[in-house]
Amino acid sequence: xxxxxxxxxxxxxxxxxxxxxxxxxxxxxxxxxxxxxxxxxxxxxxxxxxxxxxxxxxxxxxxxxxxxxxxxxxxxxxxxxxxxxxxxxxxxxxxxxxxxxxxxxxxxxxxxxxxxxxxxxxxxxxxxxxxxxxxxxxxxxxxxxxxxxxxxxxxxxxxxxxxxxxxxxxxxxxxxxxxxxxxxxxxxxxxxxxxxxxxxxxxxxxxxxxxxxxxxxxxxxxxxxxxxxxxxxxxxxxxxxxxxxxxxxxxxxxxxxxxxxxxxxxxxxxxxxxxxxxxxxxxxxxxxxxxxxxxxxxxxxxxxxxxxxxxxxxxxxxxxxxxxxxxxxxxxxxxxxxxxxxxxxxxxxxxxxxxxxxxxxxxxxxxxxxxxxxxxxxxxxxxxxxxxxxxxxxxxxxxxxxxxxxxxxxxxxxxxxxxxxxxxxxxxxxxxxxxxxxxxxxxxxxxxxxxxxxxxxxxxxxxxxxxxxxxxxxxxxxxxxxxxxxxxxxxxxxxxxx
RNA sequence: GCGGCCGUCGUCUAGCCUGGACUAGGACGUGGGCUUUCCGAGCCCGCAACCCGGGUUCAAAUCCCGGCGGCCGCACCA
Numbered sequence: 001x002x003x004x005x006x007x008x009x010x011x012x013x014x015x016x017x018x019x020x021x022x023x024x025x026x027x028x029x030x031x032x033x034x035x036x037x038x039x040x041x042x043x044x045x046x047x048x049x050x051x052x053x054x055x056x057x058x059x060x061x062x063x064x065x066x067x068x069x070x071x072x073x074x075x076x077x078x079x080x081x082x083x084x085x086x087x088x089x090x091x092x093x094x095x096x097x098x099x100x101x102x103x104x105x106x107x108x109x110x111x112x113x114x115x116x117x118x119x120x121x122x123x124x125x126x127x128x129x130x131x132x133x134x135x136x137x138x139x140x141x142x143x144x145x146x147x148x149x150x151x152x153x154x155x156x157x158x159x160x161x162x163x164x165x166x167x168x169x170x171x172x173x174x175x176x177x178x179x180x181x182x183x184x185x186x187x188x189x190x191x192x193x194x195x196x197x198x199x200x201x202x203x204x205x206x207x208x209x210x211x212x213x214x215x216x217x218x219x220x221x222x223x224x225x226x227x228x229x230x231x232x233x234x235x236x237x238x239x240x241x242x243x244x245x246x247x248x249x250x251x252x253x254x255x256x257x258x259x260x261x262x263x264x265x266x267x268x269x270x271x272x273x274x275x276x277x278x279x280x281x282x283x284x285x286x287x288x289x290x291x292x293x294x295x296x297x298x299x300x301x302x303x304x305x306x307x308x309x310x311x312x313x314x315x316x317x318x319x320x321x322x323x324x325x326x327x328x329x330x331x332x333x334x335x336x337x338x339x340x341x342x343x344x345x346x347x348x349x350x351x352x353x354x355x356x357x358x359x360x361x362x363x364x365x366x367x368x369x370x371x372x373x374x375x376x377x378x379x380x381x382x383x384x385x386x387x388x389x390x391x392x393x394x395x396x397x398x399x400x401x402x403x404x405x406x407x408x409x410x411x412x413x414x415x416x417x418x419x420x421x422x423x424x425x426x427x428x429x430x431x432x433x434x435x436x437x438x439x440x441x442x443x444x445x446x447x448x449x450x451x452x453x454x455x456x457x458x459x460x461x462x463x464x465x466x467x468x469x470x471x472x473x474x475x476x477x478x479x480x481x482x483x484x485x486x487x488x489x490x491x492x493x494x495x496x497x498x
Numbered sequence: 499g500c501g502g503c504c505g506u507c508g509u510c511u512a513g514c515c516u517g518g519a520c521u522a523g524g525a526c527g528u529g530g531g532c533u534u535u536c537c538g539a540g541c542c543c544g545c546a547a548c549c550c551g552g553g554u555u556c557a558a559a560u561c562c563c564g565g566c567g568g569c570c571g572c573a574c575c576a
Contacts, residue, residue: 005569009509009510010509012508012509013508013509013510013526013527014508014509015508019567019568022549022567024550024566026550026565026566026567027566027567028566028567029566029567029568084573084574086499088499096499096500096573097573097574100573145574145575163576193576195575195576197574197575198499198573198574198575199499199573199574201568201569201570202569203568205576206574206575206576207576210576211576212576214576307576318575318576319576320576321576358576359576360576361576362576363576364576378537378538379537379538380538396536398535398536399534399535401535404535426529427534427538427539428534428535428536428537428538428539429534429535429536429537430536430537430538430539431537431538431539432537432538433536433537433538434537434538435538437537437538438538446536448535448536449535458536460536460537465537467536
């Protein structure tokens with residue numbers, strides 16, 4: 001069994017994630033539900049994102065519409081560039097990427113800019129036929145990866161957003177004016193994006209509806225090196241894999257900027273921030289890399305791209321696309337909307353440039369499960385950092401009897417409002433501990449006979465299995481403090497090697 | 499979408515080739531009871547499945563066709 005299968009089996013059997021609409025046989029692939037524990041895990045992950053990136057860096061979070069009008073995507077380029085030219089065999093119905101088919105058959109590269117009819121003509125001129133049945137091929141049409149929706153009774157054309165960042169670009173000027181009025185300005189958003197993938201695969205790794213957490217840093221390109229925040233991380237060990245290299249090497253931001261590998265200090269700083277984020281979630285630094293993309297691999301709007309990838313059983317998994325989008329987005333929205341989105345910075349009117357950190361949330365959660373769902377000779381433990389655990393504290397009576405049960409229930413009822421709590425009184429105490437280990441629950445509170453005499457309970461630590469005795473009246477504060485300390489530990493681990 | 503393999507309780511699976519003894523068996527899970535009284539103990543009683551549709555047949559989990567889904571490869575991507 002592969003790690004992927006093991007994780008998926010675990011997730012499915014505990015109801016963490018599972019396929020959407022699964023009682024209907026015809027439900028299309030690429031849609032997944034988060035179950036009770038999955039929602040909590042995701043919420044904790046989002047809290048970590050807010051804490052370690054948003055609040056730490058004083059970013060500003062917004063929440064935009066998922067449905068946006070057509071012209072947004074005319075401006076963004078998605079109507080044109082997010083669509084693949086396809087042709088269908090009139091005989092057997094096979095569908096081909098028209099440009100790829102031509103390249104395959106003739107070794108002539110087909111420029112992206114060509115119109116459908118021009119590509120159709122190439123097919124015809126070269127006498128290209130279906131590779132499956134040698135049938136005649138249809139006119140070239142476009143398969144757009146965006147979901148089209150019609151709005152209102154008049155059916156106005158709109159689309160589900162294929163990335164969350166467009167609302168940030170569209171909203172930029174209003175937020176700029178109502179908040180800091182200053183560059184650089186980091187805006188961010190977490191929410192759903194939608195892509196009509198041809199072939200969704202691998203559960204939550206490749207969905208048609210998925211969560212993105214995106215950060216768009218607006219900056220003045222002339223001042224990208226005048227960036228004070230850079231100082232605190234200038235000696236961090238970035239795991240960079242430059243173009244044409246086959247593995248990552250440790251490079252400090254200072255070196256990377258000096259050598260021109262990273263184009264400026266602002267970008268270097270944000271690359272540190274994002275690498276550090278994963279390290280603080282408990283991912284080993286040696287398993288992380290920032291891989292530089294060449295022009296072939298880059299998205300159509302990017303001029304400098306680094307993909308944050310983490311090693312998994314499925315190979316390197318792309319988690320965060322880090323793109324220097326230049327002034328592409330604001331300029332395009334200015335052209336198409338007719339609105340002026342420029343600002344005055346340092347006495348000069350400019351269109352800000354954008355550096356983006358576009359995180360796949362679902363993928364990140366998979367990664368956590370795969371890296372941290374561990375079995376040794378004795379126990380299976382989901383070794384999440386304590387503050388990410390979906391259940392924070394479990395309360396048990398040592399045995400399910402009279403006064404012990406009553407006291408345990410009272411303690412549980414007191415804790416459940418402040419923490420994600422769990423109560424269980426069945427079977428042996430050891431079994432209950434082990435089940436909590438598997439779900440990553442950091443603390444188990446047990447009410448025993450001594451509790452009835454002196455009002456203390458035991459608190460068991462997930463990783464060490466050791467117990468401390470705590471007055472029940474102090475439980476809330478103690479657990480709170482232990483969870484706080486967990487953030488601190490993650491911090492130490494992240495900074496330890498730099 | 500194509501090609502290859504595959505689809506049975508919540509999970510993992512037996513059964514399928516060679517149609518009938520399958521009211522579909524087991525393990526884990528789960529609900530209840532007894533026992534136990536700090537690290538996946540034991541016993542008893544329950545719950546729970548043949549992906550969907552059509553066909554062949556006296557009879558389909560089993561054979562055939564189609565759809566949907568999964569895995570791998572191609573292509574695409576957070």
